[in-house]
Amino acid sequence: MTFEEVYRQEWGQVVATLIRLTGDWELAEECAQEAFAAALERWPRDGVPRKPGAWLTTAARNRAIDWMRREAVGAAKLREVAAMENDEPAYDVPDDRLRLMFTCCHPALAMEARVALTLRTLAGLSTADIARAFLVPEATMSKRLTRAKQKIQYAGIPYRVPPAHLLPERTPAVLAVLYLLFNEGYSDARSSLSDEAIRLARLLTQLMPDEPEAAGLLALMLLHDSRRETRVSADGVLVTLEDQDRTRWDHAQITEGEQLLDATLRLGNPGPYQVQAAIAACHATARTAADTDWPQIAALYGQLKQTPVVALNRAVAIGMADGPAVGLKLVDELAAGPLAGYHLLPATRADFLRRLGRSVEAADAYREALELAATEAERLYLSNRLAQIS
Structure with missing residues (x-):
């Protein structure tokens, strides 16, 4: 096991133990960081x-x-610490990591603060990673995390899992944590994060079989993850959906995802994860890229809350259905909003411009996206696209 794997597997448990013992989030993270630094120095020797x-x-x-x-x-205080260490309460949640997520997602905090703090504390994601997920500057996210910790400390919010009947009020935040955890692993090819998110989503569907959004999220993850092996080429270049080898997709995962989605949709309470899973199913079940039902995908995106990222994805779907000129117009309308600095905005614009034959403008947009791209696979893909039209 590499040090990075140990870090991602153990960070959350170590920090959570220290929070429980000291009641101080800042101290817990600082001491955990010192312990990991010591390990990095001693373990190689x-x-x-x-x-x-x-x-x-x-x-x-x-x-x-x-x-x-x-x-x-x-x-x-030291006696209190020792007593707390040995006073392990009986929890209702059967998995350590999932239990800690329910513990961190206290409803007294704003939803975004709950999710961000849990990702930082339990998943070991950096503040920069979390800021990127929320499309805000790193300094802004750092301040939000600090305020959340201060609120916990000043308000005396207890660090413990609630009784089983109170778990549902924390479920939306836990689902959001799992969703972003999966996305972080999926976007950066860190499969261990995606695998862990899927594992925890499975447990959550077992724990809460009447929660349709838990099943919807699991279906969404499975449908996306079915394409994992085809998303990056042997030489490390991102492969777009239309160019992936569909014979190499994990069709057992696709079938499982479809079955989960069908079962939860029959409950008649479709939420955003179910809708996103339906979109993923449209892609996963198309035999070829040309068979993709883009009008249906655009309609499904229209059912979601129109966050900036959803609006961008909807613009892509409409552009694929109605032509690149229509898509480009919609993308340009988003340029002055919160997506400024988000690499997929200029990358999408570049693709529509390329399809329209406007190579000079497309090259400029590819260069902008290249400066903003977060992963090497994305940078290689954008560099290749730029070379093709330059």
């Missing part, structure tokens, strides 16, 4: 311990206790 999570937790806890001693918290 001494070898990875048999239980890396236990090693990291012990190292981080020792740092927290040292800090409290230095701050003269006193013996009473």
Whole structure:
């Protein structure tokens, strides 16, 4: 197991343990960071311990206790810490990671704060990763995370899983965390994140079989993940949906995703994850790119809340259905909004311009997208496109 894999697997558990012991989010993250830094220094020399999570937790806890001693918290606080360490409550959620997500997603926090804080604390995503997911500057997201931690501390919000009957009020935030966790792994080819998101979504559908959006989210993940092996070429270049080898898609996953979607849609309460899964199903079941039902996809996007990203995706679908000139007009209308600085906006614009034969303008848009792209696979794809029309 690589250090990065250990980090992603153990970070959330270590931080959550320290929060439970100290009640201080900032201290928990700082001590966890120190423990991981120590591991990065020692493990290459001494070898990875048999239980890396236990090693990291012990190292981080020792740092927290040292800090409290230095701050003269006193013996009473240390006794309290020891007592809390041994006072493990009986939880209703059967998985450690999922249980911690329900713990972090406290309804006293705004939805975005709940989701961002959980991604930072439990998934180990950087502030920059989370800011990119929410389409805000990193400094803005850093301030939001700080305010959320302060609210938890000042308001005395308890760090524990609620009773089973209160889980539903936290479910939308947990679903959002899983959705963004999957997207982070999917967009950057970090399959371990996507796999973990799918695993947790499966558990959640078992835990809450009457929650249609949980099943809808799982269906969405499976339908997208079915294309994983074809999304990047052997030389590391992003492969667009229309150019992927559909014979290599995981058709068992597609079938499972379709069945889940059909079952949950029959409940008659379609939410945004179910609608997105229906869009993914349109792509996954088209035998060729030419067979894609773009008018249906555009109509489905119209059923979703028109966030900037949804509006961009809808513009793509309309452009594919009604022609690149129509799509380009819609994309240009989005240029002055929150998508400024989002690489897929100029990339989409470049593609419509290329299809219209406006090569000089397309090249400029590809260059803009290339400067903003977050992954090497995307940069290689955009560079290739630029070379083709230059």
